Amino acid sequence: MPDRSGATLFKDLPEEIINKILVLLASKDVGRCRVVNTSWRSATSTPEFMLQHHRRQPSLPIVDGLGRPANHVVLGDAGAGASNQQLWPFPLGSKRRxxxxxxxxxxGFLIIYRGHKFYICNPVTRKHALLPQPQVGQGIHNIMIGLYRHHPxxxxxxxxxxxxxxxxxxxLYVLTVGSNRPRCISVTMPTVSSSSAEEKLWNKLHSSSDRSSPVHYNGSLHWHSYDKREITGGGGDIIVYDTETESFRWMRSPTQPCRYRKLFDMEGTLAWCGGSVSKSTSMDVWVMQDYEAEIWAFKYRIDLSTVEASRQLYLTSLKKKKSRPLEYAVQLFNDMAVLNERELLIWxxxxxxxxxxxxxxxxxxxxIGKSQYRMWLTHLRLKESIVPIPGHKMQEDEEPPFSTGHV
Known part of the structure; x- marks a missing residue:
């Protein structure tokens, strides 16, 4: 009903219209609405609403500040055609170790390792849970190699x-989040028929997971093996874990020789980049064209000389710059992260x-913050979620990985 001025009040709108408006809000604003109105709290707490809200969130690249606290980082417009891009920084608060x-x-869930403990965290709701590790006796080292959703x-x-x-x-063990009993599963890999070949797989998986987290694509987890010369028994250098059948297999990456190799998610597509063999002067980017046939398509090449020439032109055109521009020439590429389909971050x-x-x-x-410093470019991306951690209350730990928050 309209008020005395003739304006329609928000609370008088039909419930379906209110829900359509609420799902468009940012995560923090949803949290504020839950505090203001009990009916809004109920509407925004249903599984259907939370999943719909999660699907609408942008996929933000995660950068690691290496111990420096930061909030959301917005890369402002740096020139014609550049987007106002957001990043999600890790650490999550000022007390990060x-x-x-x-x-x-x-x-929207993160796995954080601290002091020989593993936590599953939702950085939006500021909730966390301590993950039970496999208890298999003395002298055993547990390695967490992947988090995934079992779709069935x-x-x-x-x-x-x-x-x-x-x-x-x-x-190999699998833990369902919310349970305290990891279960041991047998290894199934069509191309591995001997215990020695299986052990080589574990070694590759161990070293690859230490360097980077797996890439989610097509219902599977993907790790890139960093030593292609020693791989045997599979004819590939990418380890694939099917999350439904709980089986492993090898996949081939692009065949060109390169010094640097990395798998990543390019806005929903499995992508691969590699540096030149002799010098770190260029990076080639490939994308998966046919997953079943393992066919890759060349996307583009980033060349150091082109970037440096453009940088010099950019600095020359600056006028009345408050801060002193960077004077060091771009001499070598170390790493790369994708912002969106047209823009990159290069360390x-x-x-x-x-x-x-x-x-x-x-x-x-x-x-990030008030001064320039080195960042660690992860290939990971975060889509904010207000979905609660399954069973987190019975696993709550007294020492949270970050401070409490809003939602």
């Missing part, structure tokens, strides 16, 4: 490898991070 490690991301059941599951320090034997000279487009046009130097 340097030894914290981001081990995995799935559907809707469960979130954690994949572990337990490795004996004495015998070097390994076992260069082992210290700085720049922003450029896929044609090599320089778009500026990236800063």
């Amino acid at each position: 340097f030894e914290d490690q981001l081990k995995g991301v799935c559907d 059941t809707g469960e979130y599951r954690v994949l572990w490898v337990s490795r004996s320090h004495q015998t070097s034997e390994s076992s 260069f000279n082992n210290k700085y991070v720049l922003r450029c487009d896929i044609d090599g046009k320089f778009l500026g130097i990236v800063n």
Whole structure:
């Protein structure tokens, strides 16, 4: 009903219209609405609403500030055609410790490693849960290698490898989030028929998971093996874990020789980049064209000389710049992260991070906080979620990985 001025009050709108408006709000605003009105709290707490809200969120690249606290980072317009891009920074708060490690991301949940403990966290709701590890005796080292959603059941599951320090034997465990009993599963891999080949798989999986988290694509987890020369028994250098059948297989990456290799998610597509063999002067990007046939398509090349020439032109055109522009020339590429289908972040000279487009046009130097410092570019992306952690109340730990928050 309209009020005395003739204006329609928000609370008088039909419920379906209110829900359509609420689902468009940012995550923090949803949290504020829950405090203001009990009916809004009920409307925004249904599984249907939370999943719909999650699907509408942008996929934000995650950067690691290496111990420096930061909030959401917005890369402002650095030139014609550049987007007002957001990043999600890790650490999540001012009390973050340097030894914290981001081990995995799935559907808005993070896995954080701290002090030999693993936590599943929702950085939006500021809730966390301590993950039970496999208890298989003395001298066993547990390695968390992946977090995924098991689509047939809707469960979130954690994949572990337990490795004996004495015998070097390994076992595979799966933990359903919300449960306290990891279950041991047998290894199924069509191309592996011997125990020695299986052990080589574990070694590759161990070293690959230490360097980077798996890439989610097509219902599977993907790790890139960093030593292609020693791989046997599979004819590929990408380890694939099918999350439904709980089986492994090998997949081939692009066949070109390169010094640097990395798998990542390019806005919903499995992508691969590699640096030149002799020098770190260029990076080639490929995307998966046919997953079943393992066919890759060349996307584009980022060349150091092109970026440096564009950077010099950019600095020359600056007028009345308040801060002193970066004087160091771009000498080598170290790593890369995708912002969107046209823009990239590149870590260069082992210290700085720049922003450029896929044609090599320089778009500026990236800063977090008040000063420039080195960032760790992860290939991980976060879509905010207000979905609660399954069963987190019975696993709550007294020492949270970050401070409490709003939603």
